[in-house]
Amino acid sequence: xxxxxxxxxxxxxxxxxxxxxxxxxxxxxxxxxxxxxxxxxxxxxxxxxxxxxxxxxxxxxxxxxxxxxxxxxxxxxxxxxxxxxxxxxxxxxxxxxxxxxxxxxxxxxxxxxxxxxxxxxxxxxxxxxxxxxxxxxxxxxxxxxxxxxxxxxxxxxxxxxxxxxxxxxxxxxxxxxxxxxxxxxxxxxxxxxxxxxxxxxxxxxxxxxxxxxxxxxxxxxxxxxxxxxxxxxxxxxxxxxxxxxxxxxxxxxxxxxxxxxxxxxxxxxxxxxxxxxxxxxxxxxxxxxxxxxxxxxxxxxxxxxxxxxxxxxxxxxxxxxxxxxxxxxxxxxxxxxxxxxx
Ligand SMILES: [Mg+2]
Numbered sequence: 001x002x003x004x005x006x007x008x009x010x011x012x013x014x015x016x017x018x019x020x021x022x023x024x025x026x027x028x029x030x031x032x033x034x035x036x037x038x039x040x041x042x043x044x045x046x047x048x049x050x051x052x053x054x055x056x057x058x059x060x061x062x063x064x065x066x067x068x069x070x071x072x073x074x075x076x077x078x079x080x081x082x083x084x085x086x087x088x089x090x091x092x093x094x095x096x097x098x099x100x101x102x103x104x105x106x107x108x109x110x111x112x113x114x115x116x117x118x119x120x121x122x123x124x125x126x127x128x129x130x131x132x133x134x135x136x137x138x139x140x141x142x143x144x145x146x147x148x149x150x151x152x153x154x155x156x157x158x159x160x161x162x163x164x165x166x167x168x169x170x171x172x173x174x175x176x177x178x179x180x181x182x183x184x185x186x187x188x189x190x191x192x193x194x195x196x197x198x199x200x201x202x203x204x205x206x207x208x209x210x211x212x213x214x215x216x217x218x219x220x221x222x223x224x225x226x227x228x229x230x231x232x233x234x235x236x237x238x239x240x241x242x243x244x245x246x247x248x249x250x251x252x253x254x255x256x257x258x259x260x261x262x263x264x265x266x267x268x269x270x271x272x273x274x275x276x277x278x279x280x281x282x283x284x285x286x287x288x289x290x291x292x293x294x295x296x297x298x299x300x301x302x303x304x305x306x307x308x309x310x311x312x313x314x315x316x317x318x319x320x321x322x323x324x325x326x327x328x329x330x331x332x333x334x335x336x337x338x339x340x341x342x
Contacts, residue, residue: 002069002103003035006053006062006095009044010312011284017136018157020184028283030058030092034099036073039106039139041331043098043290044314045091046254046281050231058092065096073103080260090234090257098259098290098332105331110292112259112333113326122278122295124322125303126152126178134161134168141169149322150176152206152302156184163196170200178300180222183231187215191222198224204300205276206250207231212267216245223247226289228277235261239268248275248299253291266297280305285314289334292317293325313338 003319009049011027047053068082079100083093097331105112113120127148129140141151153169155162162181169177179202190208192316197205209216211232220227226247233242233249235256242249249269256262264279271277278298285306295301303324306312316327316334327333 001066001071002073004062004066004069005033005035006059008059008244009284009313011282011313013282013308014310016130017282017308018132019126019154019180020158020182023130024282028055029283029287030055030062030095031239031286032062032095032099034069034073034103035097036103037107039103041099041103042286042314042334042336043095043100043102043332045093045095045098046283046287046289048254048281051090051234051255053089053091058089058095061086061089061092063094065092069096073100073107073145076100076104076260083257091153091254094253094255094287094290097260098253098287100321101259101290101293102331109330111326111330112290113141113296114173115167116259116263116293118294119296120328121323121325122292122298123301124149125301125319125324126150127300127304128297128308129153129169131155131157131165134164137161137165138168138172141173141175145173145175147322148175148304150178153177153179153268154182155179156181158184162189163193166200166202177202178204178206180230181208183207183210185209187213187219190219195224204228204248220245220247226275228275230279236264236268239265239274240272242269243272246274248277250277250279251298252279252281253287254281258307259290259294262294263297266294273298275335277302279303282308284309285312285317285334286332286336289317289326289332290317290325292324293332295324295326
């Protein structure tokens with residue numbers, strides 16, 4: 001049997017992270033260690049409150065999942081199927097799936113991106129500018145210059161200032177811009193604002209309206225720039241419905257339940273003519289490293305989670321000319337700087 005240890009970790013953010021739904025100064029994640037035949041492997045998942053997940057519930061699921069792992073870490077599909085019999089808990093499943101991939105990579109002596117037959121380099125990551133006053137957002141955009149090649153602006157202030165936010169940032173930088181409204185526009189606000197954002201050169205808009213909004217298909221028809229869904233696309237079974245409502249989907253390991261489900265989503269999206277963002281939550285380099293392994297399959301990357309932290313306890317991913325590059329060490333290629341947890 002594989003040995004499993006699981007714990008919650010609090011990650012302090014360098015600056016308060018604000019989006020339409022609220023603000024946070026720290027993020028809570030769950031981390032697991034698997035031990036098998038003398039090898040240790042690690043994975044992380046970020047429980048998402050929006051989907052009624054918490055670290056407490058994730059840890060309980062992990063404690064109860066020990067028997068489901070079996071004695072063959074390479075039997076990834078079979079393990080996935082056993083875990084899938086229990087609904088929800090996608091962050092916990094993502095942590096397990098990442099640790100299993102880390103273990104397989106370490107046992108074979110190859111990085112996971114090679115194990116998957118993929119490339120080491122994906123698209124450059126966006127750098128997230130928290131929702132704030134237009135001037136404040138412009139100042140943050142200025143500070144990103146030189147380090148990042150694309151910016152993602154959090155919108156949805158419900159104060160009529162979203163266009164001014166983008167104008168303020170556009171006035172201080174020539175970097176490509178994308179926006180994420182996190183479900184906070186009405187259909188009317190989306191119809192009013194999107195054409196103006198398109199004329200400012202905004203490349204795409206993520207989740208403009210509430211997940212499942214009845215006017216989603218109509219907005220796609222009338223949108224002058226690509227729409228990506230995030231809050232309404234979690235796992236493989238959500239991908240087909242996205243075609244009518246969006247031009248692409250944002251795949252996150254903690255939403256999907258791990259690398260394998262995310263791969264299925266990428267291929268389903270391709271079959272349906274949808275583009276793909278590989279995204280993240282506020283998470284450490286351990287979580288980001290797992291997402292980076294498949295970033296080369298995506299059109300866009302939003303993998304700045306560990307860079308938003310005060311300090312990253314799991315270094316290994318390197319920001320190189322705007323790209324979050326996974327290590328060429330075996331497995332996920334990250335090593336903790338903290339004390340050994342067990
Ligand atoms: Mg989003």
